[in-house]
Amino acid sequence: MAMLSEFKKFAVRGNVVDLAVGVIIGAAFGRIVDSLVQDIIMPPIGKLFGGLDFANYYIPLNNQAYNLPLVEAKKAGAVLAYGNFLTILLNFIILAFIIFQMVKLVNRLRGPADAEAAAIAEEVVLLREIRDSLKK
Numbered sequence: 001m002a003m004l005s006e007f008k009k010f011a012v013r014g015n016v017v018d019l020a021v022g023v024i025i026g027a028a029f030g031r032i033v034d035s036l037v038q039d040i041i042m043p044p045i046g047k048l049f050g051g052l053d054f055a056n057y058y059i060p061l062n063n064q065a066y067n068l069p070l071v072e073a074k075k076a077g078a079v080l081a082y083g084n085f086l087t088i089l090l091n092f093i094i095l096a097f098i099i100f101q102m103v104k105l106v107n108r109l110r111g112p113a114d115a116e117a118a119a120i121a122e123e124v125v126l127l128r129e130i131r132d133s134l135k136k
């Protein structure tokens with residue numbers, strides 16, 4: 001019974017709940033960015049590269065034909081799916097940029113609190129210097 005109450009105390013802690021909410025929102029946000037890249041950004045890029053589905057660009061490694069869709073080529077053997085990789089890389093870059101902007105915004109909102117902490121830290125340094133001078 002003690003383990004159950006200890007687990008309950010752990011599970012309802014603020015940090016654990018915040019982490020769970022962050023993971024759930026992050027997963028949903030990741031799906032939104034994935035859809036943005038695959039459904040909005042990559043089709044025009046694919047059109048620029050000859051009207052093909054960019055995610056289907058690959059290099060066959062098992063003597064498959066080049067004109068097969070990626071799924072069919074994978075069934076026939078190993079492929080180097082660089083188009084799919086580039087799509088996922090673009091997903092990551094967009095997601096990283098958005099997270100960077102969010103952190104930047106949060107840091108800007110926290111700015112005055114950090115300035116106060118720096119001022120307090122400066123006061124502490126001055127007080128320590130005064131204390132050390134009085135000791136001498």
